Amino acid sequence: MVDPTGITLHGEVGAGADGGPRGPRPRRRFSRRNIFIYGTLIVVSVYYLLPLYVMIVTSLKGMPEIRLGNIFAPPMEITFQPWVKAWAQACTGLNCDGLSRGFMNSVIITVPSVIISIVIASVNGYALANWRFKGADVFFTILIFGAFIPYQVMLYPMVIILREMGIYGTLGGLVLVHTVFGMPILTLLFRNYFTSIPEELFKAARVDGAGFWTIYFKIMLPMSLPIFVVAMIIQITGIWNDFLFGVVYTRPDTYPMTVQLNNIVNSVQGVKEYNVNMAATLLTGLVPLVIYFISGKLFVRGIAAGAVKG
């Protein structure tokens, strides 16, 4: 890079003679290294985005176009009919009122499950972090190891518990199941967070005459909003995406959205309507995707904490 007057620029080749910086300036914009890095990342991104793209274009095509055309081709004629059908008309068994029923069920399951599990776990985590009592560690250890026990092991005992309580097959029963199985990760999350708050703050509050609940509501809670958001992200996506508990602990009329989706798409009767299937799949994935894109960095924090749940 020599300028028109022929004088070499400082920092470029040839500047060494007069004691300036030697050697070429490192890191150019289009170095081979950068091309390699960005090239790889773009290819990888395409791989990750492809299924989403295919879902969208397929859901907007008519069946004849799907049968004849290329799976990656954008729709020639956009139709929203598959979305309408997936939402309001698709059949599972004898019900033909679409995914809307599952959506409502999932909402009715998710909202109370998220609230109840977070309330219980946050108070419990706070008790474990600040009001240590004898034996607490033993129960907590069992709880954490419980997070690794395959759910299959506890599936049937839970059926018995729910049946004894008279809530087997109801949405209330499923709320209890989600509260129970969400407890290890949430308790761990809150306990670790409250432990990270300086203990002196807690001591100061006690000298100031604040008790268990006053400290929780007046001191701890206002400092912990981010961790509550993280807990909400973990729980909303986890419960919304759940399939196993839904299929075990509910009945056809109370099936959550994921179970209903699977039944619609994998039903053996009738002609396969791929566009409707993809619209239904997208609809089911929409809630966690929206959560994901609005929560940004907090989601990463949440999944790092929630990864244990598998």
Next chain:
Amino acid sequence: MEPSISIRNLSLNFGALKVLKNLDLEIGKGEFLVLLGSSGCGKSTLLNCIAGLLDVSDGQIFIGGRNVTWAQPSERGIGMVFQSYALYPQMTIKGNLSFGLKNAGVSRDEIEERVRRAAQVLQIEPLLERKPAALSGGQRQRAAIGRALVRDVDVFLFDEPLSNLDAKLRADLRVEIKQLHQKLHNTMIYVTHDQIEAMTLADRIAIMRGGSIMQLASPNEIYMRPVNKYVAQFIGSPSMNFFQGTIEGRRFMTEGLTMPLDGYEMTGAGAKDGPAWFGIRPEHVASGEAANAMPVTIDATVDLVEPLGSDTLARLEALGQLFWIRMDGQATVEHGDKLTIGFDPARAHLFDEKTEERI
């Protein structure tokens, strides 16, 4: 003196670990007591027990004549200041100061009045509406002291309150705490590992080690007559120089030197002959001209010099070991210089080699 706090036979165990061992301590009304020791000695633990933040395993605690061993922290009539300030981050300074009063059900006007008074004493009135995050370290610690002040209690507990501040602020706030004590005459218990803070603030210092109090005395007494070798070493900077040797008759003998102990004031029954440590503080060693007037003189070689401006610290080599002396700030010595030093054994400290108790 009427005791303000009295601690009787206090013990605290964490499992098999004995953190405090059968402590007895009486603190007078209006006294400024400093608990001094290195980390892990139990000083903060003791303070937390007095505050009621830790449950004791055995023993009793009385504050103002009342047995408060099992009382809640807020019922004990104490205020506490913490190392990390522990201000509630989401509240304004005013909110921080009034939180305890609100919990106690104090009337709104009364709270207003007490907060105003405390803010005035500490000169933090302009900061009352700010959040802690908007304050400097010194301002935060002042606000934290204010939180103890508004409680209108007789006893203040300080848990290393200045350790998070830089050196300059630490010196300033130290003076302010002393002024506060002179003005209020509250009983104060102050935990620190900093001997300067201890020496400057305390009416009495309790030096702790391994969950016990080694010596409880005025700063001067602790400096002049440490009860054992640990205390002698702990107080003073640079710390005391020691020679190993034996006492025979009224002389201390170490390799290459015999010192008469005529001026030395023995503790208790006096010295038995036997192995002992001979300690002398760096500031009690004279050099040059002045050395010749001393009962004991030694020839030494300068090994290392640390000029501090007001004084000069020099590390010397003599009698086959290294030791420190404090010299005039203008002293001009350097590595390799030969030097005659002298001291008076009357200002020395003798400790039994085995028990390390003062002789």
Next chain:
Amino acid sequence: MSSKRPNQLFRNLNAKIASVPMILTAMVVFFGGTIWTIVYSFTNSKLLPREKWVGFDQYERLWNTNRWLISIENLLIYGILSMVFSLVIGFVLAALLDQKIRFENTFRSIMLYPYALSFIVTGLVWQWLLNPDLGIPKVVRALGWESFDFDPLYNADIVIYGILIAGLWQGTGLIMCLMLAGMRGIDEDIWKASRVDGIPAWKTYIFIVIPMMRPVFITTLVIIASGLVRVYDLVVAQTGGGPGIASEVPAKYVYDMMFLGQNLGQGFAASTMMLITVAIILIPWAYLEFGGKRRG
């Protein structure tokens, strides 16, 4: 009033009340439920649990059932490959993102979003993408590679790899994030030192960063492994275990035995085997992680 030591039972009463749900969950569901299942795996319960003891009969039957053996084989293939690929891909992607690049957040969001989706959604999308008649195989053939017949959903020999592709698509973003967090946790001065020493970046990664990230790798492996045992939704959605029984997995075997096959005893035995598998993975890890630094 305060001179006597208060009753230990009522000290910290609020904290104890707050912990009741945890205690019930830990003792009744996790501890009690696990014991219950293990005990009843020694019965020949059919539709309902009953105390007819048959010793190890259920386990003998289990290990003589072709479907279970295929399930185990599938889990092994899927498990080992998914660990290897997740770790390698996750690490490489994390290293690429760690190069102080622009649009880091965008790239990370793209790689991570599948993790927000359920296994059901993932399975159904890939079922469609791999559709032999209309999906990617058709596109490849249309491009002129007439003989292309990568047909995982219909070919029993390779169906597990079709599931693996979907599983990796969904999960590598998470591994990448964990790895990236691990890399960011390494002292910046290490990089400065290696630059001063003139060590090329790739060598620094292999000889310095990877050994330093050992705990991250171990934790990540445990996370992948304990999740693997439960792989269920993905298979149900993508293949339903088919073709035939070619893509069955243990978790599905358990569910089918318990809730479709009216053969509870088999289901209990199979789930106990899953528990043992997890224990084999977990106990050495827990020992390494916590064994050394037990608090007093």
